[in-house]
Amino acid sequence: MKKPVVAITRPADRAKKACEIVEKLGGSAVLAPTLDLKPVNSDSLKDLVKNKDSLDWIVFTSPTTIDSFNLFYPDFFNDLDCKVAVIGNKTGSILEKQGIHPNLIPCDFTAEGLVEEFSQLNIRNKIIGIPRTASARDTLPKGLEELDNEVIIAEAYKSLFPMDDESVKELISKIENSEIDAITFTSPLTVHNFFKISQGNEKLAGLLSDKLLTVAIGPITGKVLDEYDVKHIYPDTYTVPDMMELLFKEWRDSNGR
Structure with missing residues (x-):
């Protein structure tokens, strides 16, 4: 065959x-x-990096986001002092190589799955950074905001035709x-x-x-x-x-x- x-x-x-x-x-x-995926050092990403010490959580949704930080802010992970959530084992394993051990990986590798985990853990009234592509669905930020969290979205890469x-x-x-x-x-x-x-x-x-x-x-x-x-x-x-x-x-x- x-x-x-x-x-x-x-x-x-x-x-x-x-x-x-x-x-x-x-x-x-x-x-x-x-x-095609293209890392970008957007103004929103610059702001997120500048204010990273105010974050309670940061969420990484894809390996490309990590690529962007390594390209534009290679020292970002050295003194990251907040909890980290990721969607997917692949993204988690890449962060592990950066010396970052994720605090939360949902069993369901989707935005919905992560929102559900935050809800079950009653994670509320936190400042959460989400570096991602601007074309991503609004499920994750909206879901976290409905839990009374402040969400800071930063464009870390572009998803291109x-x-x-x-x-x-x-x-x-x-x-x-x-x-x-x-x-x-x-x-x-x-x-x-x-x-x-x-x-x-x-x-x-x-x-x-x-x-x-x-x-x-x-x-x-x-x-x-x-x-x-x-x-x-x-x-x-x-x-x-x-x-x-x-x-x-x-x-x-x-x-x-």
Whole structure:
């Protein structure tokens, strides 16, 4: 039986691990980033750094946020004197390498999961910094504010439409020619940008539903696929390794292996 060909749509600088997992599990990876990430030293980030001693908590939602601090403020983590929450084990492990041990990682790796943890722990009337991309959902800051916390949002990076969309156009052509067996999406923007680049969304959505195994990293990304009427699956734990394990399990099951 041939190797499954798996399309990876996450940003190029975050795709190496995903491609390695695909190869390790016996597949062939095709990288077609539908999203670019660019660290930015915004005025709001400067203000957050300037006032970091007033923070009770800081929340890191992605590795790219940490990249921004390391690029613009490499000493930021040296004397950080507040509690730290992260969304996801990957972000947590990167912080561990910085010498920062997260105080809180929700079991549900989503903004909703973190808000629920803060609620259960009755964390209220605190000053909480959230460095992130400006295009992120407002679920996290709104949820924390509803718990009577003061939330300071700082733009640490931009989520951009891919500067070079040729690889995505090539991927779409391969999908139309039945050269791709599965496709993965790791954020809502990876889905939206994929369909913006394509021509004839309805036809492409049909191919992703009927001809490919489409896998989302979790339910938030899955909801966006629902908007495009794309059938999909996602793992119980919202990580890239778990997403790939599920993909290959479904692939083997459907192909009698």
